[in-house]
Amino acid sequence: MLFQVKDLAGDTGAIAAALRAHDANAKVTSDLLAGRIDVSAQLTANQVIAALLAAGYEASRMSEPRQIHVSGGSDCCGSCS
Structure with missing residues (x-):
């Protein structure tokens, strides 16, 4: 699950411990630059x-990006093989 975290600092250890x-x-x-976990x-x-x-x-849920599989196309996520 993706979350946007307000004022996300580099302390993902504290976030992991809380969870x-x-x-x-x-x-x-985490993606510290984007403020996402x-x-x-x-x-x-x-x-x-x-x-x-x-x-x-303070966090909010982000919608998950949809992975679309198109046989032979460039949208393949690679997890089918």
Whole structure:
């Protein structure tokens, strides 16, 4: 799930820790320049947002980019093979 995080600093460790308090296996990757994080967890988007808010981070869910598979085309994501 993709989230926009207001005032995202370089401390994604604190964000990951906040989410791991609710799901020990949560994984977080970040794009600091864009202020976005990608969360892989057994949490709903609302649970992620609430956990981040409790940790002092204002976040909102972003829509996921759709991956379109066009056989033989340049839009192939490569995950089918």
